[in-house]
Amino acid sequence: MFRGIANVNLVADDVPKAVDWYSSLLGRRPYFVRPVSGPAEYAEWRFGDDEDELALMSSAYRPVLERPGGALVSLHVDDIQAAFDRVRELGADEIDAVTRRGEGWWSASVVDPFGNLLGLIQSPHWAGRHVDAASSSGS
Known part of the structure; x- marks a missing residue:
């Protein structure tokens, strides 16, 4: 579905x-x-x-809500520290510093200059899924 x-x-x-x-x-x-x-x-x-x-x-x-709500939008990146540094250079404020979450898995979050939460993730699971898909398609 x-x-x-x-x-x-x-x-x-x-x-x-x-x-x-x-x-x-x-x-x-x-x-x-x-x-x-x-x-x-x-x-x-x-x-x-x-x-x-x-x-x-x-x-x-924006939809009007009776109480706070929202989502953390997370983007996969190849190099989390470089991506974190880039969004900070562009004016985003740190919420969570780059943090190791497991073997090869890192996250961080910022708030953009417009008030949106933006997450960054470097994950071997996401990267592996795309390598596997490219291999099976002959790319």
């Missing part, structure tokens, strides 16, 4: 500034932005081995 995560949405009060920040972080501009003219209110990037979709929307469209 469930096939995977189709899209992860982050929010920002200043979407154009957030688009610039995430474009710098991901190394590319979004492939989809709305409205087409004028200041962005929504943007999407595809990145990584699976072309995962990360979206950014205006906080004006």
